[in-house]
Amino acid sequence: RPIILWFRRDLRLGDHNALTAACATGRPVIPLFIDDEVASGQGAAARMRLGMSVRALADDLAALGSRLILRHGNALEVILNVISQTGADAVYWSRQYDVTAKARDTAVKSALKDDGIDAQSFAGHLLFEPWTVETKTGGFYKVFTPMWKTVRGRELAAPLPAPEQILGPNDWPASDNLDDWHMGAAMHRGGDIVAGHCTVGEAAARDRSDEFIAERVADYKAKRDIPGVQGTSGLSENLTYGEISPLVCWHAGWRALHDGKSDAEVFLKELVWREFAYHLSHHTPRIESENWKQDWDGFAWNTDETSPEVIAWKQGRTGIPFVDAAMREMYVTGTMHNRGRMIVASYLTKHLLCHWKIGLDWFADCLIDWDPASNAMGWQWSAGSGPDATPYFRVFNPVTQLDKFDKNRTYATRWIAEGEDDPSDTALSYFDAIPKAWGLSASDAYPEPVVPVDVGRKRALDAYQSRDF
Numbered sequence: 511r512p513i514i515l516w517f518r519r520d521l522r523l524g525d526h527n528a529l530t531a532a533c534a535t536g537r538p539v540i541p542l543f544i545d546d547e548v549a550s551g552q553g554a555a556a557r558m559r560l561g562m563s564v565r566a567l568a569d570d571l572a573a574l575g576s577r578l579i580l581r582h583g584n585a586l587e588v589i590l591n592v593i594s595q596t597g598a599d600a601v602y603w604s605r606q607y608d609v610t611a612k613a614r615d616t617a618v619k620s621a622l623k624d625d626g627i628d629a630q631s632f633a634g635h636l637l638f639e640p641w642t643v644e645t646k647t648g649g650f651y652k653v654f655t656p657m658w659k660t661v662r663g664r665e666l667a668a669p670l671p672a673p674e675q676i677l678g679p680n681d682w683p684a685s686d687n688l689d690d691w692h693m694g695a696a697m698h699r700g701g702d703i704v705a706g707h708c709t710v711g712e713a714a715a716r717d718r719s720d721e722f723i724a725e726r727v728a729d730y731k732a733k734r735d736i737p738g739v740q741g742t743s744g745l746s747e748n749l750t751y752g753e754i755s756p757l758v759c760w761h762a763g764w765r766a767l768h769d770g771k772s773d774a775e776v777f778l779k780e781l782v783w784r785e786f787a788y789h790l791s792h793h794t795p796r797i798e799s800e801n802w803k804q805d806w807d808g809f810a811w812n813t814d815e816t817s818p819e820v821i822a823w824k825q826g827r828t829g830i831p832f833v834d835a836a837m838r839e840m841y842v843t844g845t846m847h848n849r850g851r852m853i854v855a856s857y858l859t860k861h862l863l864c865h866w867k868i869g870l871d872w873f874a875d876c877l878i879d880w881d882p883a884s885n886a887m888g889w890q891w892s893a894g895s896g897p898d899a900t901p902y903f904r905v906f907n908p909v910t911q912l913d914k915f916d917k918n919r920t921y922a923t924r925w926i927a928e929g930e931d932d933p934s935d936t937a938l939s940y941f942d943a944i945p946k947a948w949g950l951s952a953s954d955a956y957p958e959p960v961v962p963v964d965v966g967r968k969r970a971l972d973a974y975q976s977r978d979f
């Protein structure tokens with residue numbers, strides 16, 4: 511009897527524990543992707559990018575003589591339907607750890623087990639399962655560095671090869687047509703522009719990792735903070751859909767370290783930040799929607815999405831070049847440099863005193879590398895309300911940060927056209943990517959700061975001081 515392989519954020523064939531286990535049984539495997547509430551509840555860019563990843567996986571499966579069955583609807587109902595059509599009696603999948611997916615998976619597993627179906631979940635989205643990393647006194651890590659020290663030296667198994675063959679059933683169940691799902695439909699802006707910046711699928715993800723390790727990891731420590739150069743791996747886009755496993759990245763990093771590229775250690779550390787985020791989501795699910803430090807609950811954040819400050823921030827028109835460049839980068843490419851993320855998040859939550867959830871939601875709508883755990887941790891870290899967060903009184907100065915990390919204004923001029931005699935093509939592409947309704951043009955004057963840096967900083971510090979932390 512066939513086994514259903516339910517693909518979700520593990521859209522690859524290599525280093526796939528659940529797929530390897532299914533193939534090892536010698537039974538037919540039915541690969542299934544369900545466009546359920548979790549998949550369709552994603553933001554516009556993430557959903558568009560997910561569709562691209564699903565297509566790449568379908569092609570890879572077809573190359574092995576298999577198929578990806580596509581179904582839309584409630585996950586449990588779809589699985590039961592496929593079971594009834596195929597006689598499958600087992601369902602395998604890779605675990606997820608964010609709040610929404612975990613709630614769904616728990617319900618699906620228990621309902622399937624009640625029906626006598628062999629429902630099994632496997633590791634694969636993380637290096638370390640959240641329950642395998644504990645502090646000396648028990649419990650999970652709330653601070654990053656000790657967690658890093660605990661896991662750094664752990665021996666991890668070698669990544670699994672992709673199966674050479676995936677046995678299919680004699681009769682395949684019906685599948686939807688991916689085009690009919692219109693997964694890019696919510697991009698009421700330059701979807702094609704963003705799509706042009708995507709690096710999609712397992713083979714491309716592996717090439718990206720190889721190229722990073724060969725060409726850039728040796729200088730990672732110094733260059734990873736410079737938004738004007740390509741100093742990082744770009745792999746978040748692939749890791750989030752599981753087009754590459756973190757284990758493959760981890761081993762590549764270790765090999766580079768053994769080859770004398772000492773900066774690879776910093777890369778390994780960043781991979782563990784991703785783990786830290788997921789462990790926090792697993793152990794304290796409220797991090798995705800509520801202040802992790804509850805003493806922030808009474809703080810009077812601005813929650814008005816229609817306020818001019820919020821609109822200016824979203825549109826990349828705050829008059830603060832580092833903030834605007836980063837927001838525009840996100841609009842055009844679907845990603846944003848990590849330093850940019852820290853700067854725009856600090857400016858929104860501190861200078862503008864806006865609730866971090868406004869930023870969290872906007873990123874979720876605009877990022878192709880949206881990741882529920884890293885996004886939540888990043889926003890709470892920036893706002894000061896999260897674990898191991900930047901102290902609330904530390905207010906990044908986006909002007910001095912630009913002087914430090916973009917000395918020659920490479921990044922700023924790449925993304926800001928207004929006021930330039932000869933604006934760059936990338937800066938102009940922002941005006942093609944944004945909704946027409948914003949009514950912005952490259953010939954507009956560059957705006958005055960919506961809140962000047964020193965005014966915003968003082969206002970934030972005054973507001974914090976009036977609170978009893």
Ligand code: FAD
Binds near residue numbers: 749783787849885888
């Ligand atoms: P590299 O520097 O090459 O790092 C390698 C990998 O390590 C990344 O791909 C990523 O998986 C992981 N990583 C690196 N930095 C972090 C970090 N600070 N936190 C968690 N994991 C990290 N990352 C996302 O993947 N999705 C998000 O939705 C997301 N939202 C963020 C929101 C805010 C406010 C902030 C401050 C950070 C956010 N990050 C998010 C983390 C980080 O900015 C990105 O992971 C990074 O910019 C991705 O670029 P890269 O792949 O080139 O990273």
